[in-house]
Amino acid sequence: MLPPIDESVLQSNPKFAALYSTLTNNILNPSGSTRKHPAQKERDAVSEALKSARIQDAKTQLIRSGLKSLDLSPPSTSTSTSTRASAKQAAKQQPPLPSELIELILLLSARLSSPSLPTSSTHLLETTSQWCSLPTHLPTISSLLSSHLHTQALALSRIHAPTTNASFLHRTIPKLVPGTHFLQESIAKKKAALEHRRQALVSNTTTLLSIYHLASALTIQILESSKHGGAARHARAKADLLSAQAAETKLDAGEKKARAEKQVYSEEVRRALANYVRHLRDARERLRERRSAAERALWGYGVGRKEGEGLEKEKVMKEIARVYGELVKEVAEVGRDVERLRSR
Structure with a gap:
């Protein structure tokens, strides 16, 4: 061979x-x-x-x-019945x-x-x-x-x-x-x-392995160029530059905010705002007290009760409020009529 x-x-x-x-x-x-x-x-x-x-x-x-x-x-000389015919035939043939x-x-x-x-x-x-x-x-x-x-x-x-x-x-x-x-x-x-x-x-297996090796080498080369190549380095440098600019802008904004707060919120303004906050707190406490007093007064008239005499009082007070509202509306209409008559 x-x-x-x-x-x-x-x-x-x-x-x-x-x-x-x-x-x-x-x-x-x-x-x-x-x-x-x-x-x-x-x-x-x-x-x-x-x-x-x-x-x-x-x-x-x-x-x-x-x-x-x-x-x-x-030739066989057996005398068995099963082989006698075949023995005779074999003897005739040979x-x-x-x-x-x-x-x-x-x-x-x-x-x-x-x-x-x-x-x-x-x-x-x-x-x-x-x-x-x-x-x-x-x-x-x-x-x-x-x-x-x-x-x-x-x-x-x-x-x-x-x-x-x-x-x-x-x-x-x-x-x-x-x-x-x-x-x-x-x-x-x-x-x-x-x-x-x-x-x-x-031969085909060797060729296939060489092609596979070449494909692997090209893949690794592409990965390396995409990660460590000129384009990747440029993109990374640009990203770092933008990050530094963003950090600088953030610091400038914080500094400007601090300056604006200093200029707007002076010592007098801060004291005034503090006094206003205390005034609001006192007003809130007074409103709470007035609300509690009103609730106690309404409770005396039966508002908020669910049964018994308080429920009847609540109904009476609601009816009085309704009639009072209607009277207020009628008084307002009469006042408008009087104004029209005076204008004539």
């Missing part, structure tokens, strides 16, 4: 970004190997040879594992293998599993009667091995296509290899896309 480069580095270095783009798109593979090598043809030939060797080795491994995994056990064939399969599996046997052991093995019968039993062994591999392929097809009907799984067996290659390529592409997105996420 090529080393990831931060997007900010590419943006701040355009020439390096162009070089990196040329390397990744035209010269190097995603694995870091070169695309245009002088010995590319020889490398391709070696790759093809290795591919053929891997395929041949895979076939050999399939044959070895298939021979080891063959079911060589005899007859028991001959002992000579079983021994040959075991010898062949051991021979293929241990290719580096001593020469004497190899000669002894190949001269046995079971080994000499290999050409005769080879079609049967091939048929058994083919059935076993077909069963495993069906199991892989069931995993590869779980929604396919079981009766059609044999049709998907030829698609196992290209389907597996397609899945591997898809996984590799998605992995590369995930790595690319991860790198882009790191």
